[in-house]
Amino acid sequence: MKAPDFQYQCPRTLNDALVQLSSDDVECQPLAGGQSLMPMMNLRLAQPEMLLDLNNIAELSFIREAGSHIEIGAMVRYATLLESKLIHHHIPLFVQALPHIAHAAIRNRGTIGGSVALADPAAEMPALLKALDATIEVVSKSSTRTISADDFFLGTYETALRSDELVHSIKVPVAISEHRYGFYELARRHGDYALAGVAIGAHSVEPYTNLRIVFFSISDCAVRAVEAEDALNGKLSNDSTALGNALETLSKLNYYEDANASSATKNHLARVVMQRALSKLSTAVS
Amino acid sequence: MSQKTNIALSVNGEQVQASVPAxxxxxxxxxxxxxxxxxHVGCEQGACGACTLSVDGVMVRGCLMLAVQADGANIITVEAFGESVTGEQLQQSFVEHNALQCGFCTPGMLASGIDYIESGGSTDRTHIRKHISGNYCRCTGYQSIVDAIASVVEGRNSLAVETKQTPGAEESGTSNKRAGE
Incomplete structure (x- = not known):
């Protein structure tokens, strides 16, 4: 199908975009890379009155080092992240996970901010940001707010973002040599939405400390398995009792069945992906 | 009446102007x-890859980009893929390996294949399959498409080795290039 008709604005500055967004005259939908929104419009699941195209706002495309963080502008595309030396040096979890986010042609358009603002339950990025303990900087005409990834994603396509706000940038803590990261997803075709996936961050292993185990594509949004983290923190990686206990806690997560898998299958797959990701947590700095 | 926007872009080397609805x-x-x-237009939701084409040198889904967003862009479609060396070699290789049957996926497959070869992809079949994973083919089972892409990469690799091993060949290659310029 084709998208229904809409008005179109393509501002060149962030300020112009925020002014338009704060106007009550017309229901305005920001357009980032369009790799999820355009299909939704073509399928007529989304029918915005006006599209606010952010693709010409150069000030939202940057990757920079800021002390112990890497700041990534909302309009940075996945392909750009994959090519970035800063990302390769400082966010090894991205390097593991990005090749699994859709296909090359999609990664050439899709943006980090778009994925964050949309909050698709099957998307990798919300889970990655939670596993990395990242924060999300949002702006409106009159204010800026910093929201932790833990508090930002509220449910299926539901975030803490207000209708007059845009995602401005993402702040990710840089990895240090003791940190370990893991990522694993199961998909029928490489690059398709996962049946189940997990992103893991740890400040150390042997023993595990500050574990963050975040699943995607199993529930209404990226979900931290806090009880599993508690069962493993302070334990060694060869402690099979602790691992068994952690796996058991996964049955308490709130699984959403979809066209591909029942809740029981999702629970089983969550156990599989967590074990596989834990078994090959890799060093932080490459 | 829908809002129309004037756009000017380059399509396969030709300047084009048009007034398009958003x-x-x-x-x-x-x-x-x-x-x-x-x-080709297949799924219109970015899954099938049949509409993949080149915008400013990168491959994108033609169904997931608006015409107004292509204002000022340089577009290359399958109609002009044969004008680049890689495109010509890959098209020839598709013919030699029977890498198409109905041909519906072919424009997108060529786009992804060219992208793979030009970004320095290897002959590793797993890598090739990963790179074309965003393009559906319902006829060939992909085997022959992977063969066709691998064969172009192989041809290039062996040419590079030959050039390295025989200094004479390298020289003549250089002088040919100069003569061409």
Whole structure:
């Protein structure tokens, strides 16, 4: 199908975009890379009155080092992240996970901010940001707010973002040599939405400390398995009792069945992906 | 009456100007307004890859980009893939390996294949399959498509080795290039 008709604005500055967004005259939908929104419009699941195209706002495309963080502008595309030396040096979890986010042609358009603002339950990025303990900087005409990834994603396509706000940038803590990261997803075709996936961050292993185990594509949004983290923190990686206990806690997560898998299958797959990701947590700095 | 926007862009080396409604996507513009029907429209949700084409040197889904967003862009479609060395070699290789049957996926497959070869992809079949994973083919089972792409990469690798091993060949290659310039 084709998208229904809409008005179109393509501002060149962030300020112009925020002014338009704060106007009550017309229901305005920001357009980032369009790799999820355009299909939704073509399928007529989304029918915005006006599209606010952010693709010409150069000030939202940057990757920079800021002390112990890497700041990534909302309009940075996945392909750009994959090519970035800063990302390769400082966010090894991205390097593991990005090749699994859709296909090359999609990664050439899709943006980090778009994925964050949309909050698709099957998307990798919300889970990655939670596993990395990242924060999300949002702006409106009159204010800026910093929201932790833990508090930002509220449910299926539901975030803490207000209708007059845009995602401005993402702040990710840089990895240090003791940190370990893991990522694993199961998909029928490489690059398709996962049946189940997990992103893991740890400040150390042997023993595990500050574990963050975040699943995607199993529930209404990226979900931290806090009880599993508690069962493993302070334990060694060869402690099979602790691992068994952690796996058991996964049955308490709130699984959403979809066209591909029942809740029981999702629970089983969550156990599989967590074990596989834990078994090959890799060093932080490459 | 829908809002129309004037756009000016380059399509396969030709300057084009048009007035387009906002809702028109790029691949429909190319097919319905310019008559370039080589790029195919399959799923219109970015899954099948049949509309993959080159915008400013990178491969994108023609169904997931608006025509208005292509204002000022440089578009290359399957109609002009044969004008680049890689494109010509890959098209020839597709013929030699029977890498198409009905041909519906071919424009997108060529786009992804060219992208793979030009970004320095290896002959590793797993890598090739990963790179074309965003393009559906319902006829060939992919085997022959992977063969065709691998064969072009192999041809290039062996040419590079030959050039390295025989200094004479390298020299003559250089002088040919100079003569060409």
């Amino acid at each position: 809702r028109l996507n790029l691949v429909d513009f190319l097919r319905d307004h310019l008559g370039l029907t080589g790029s």
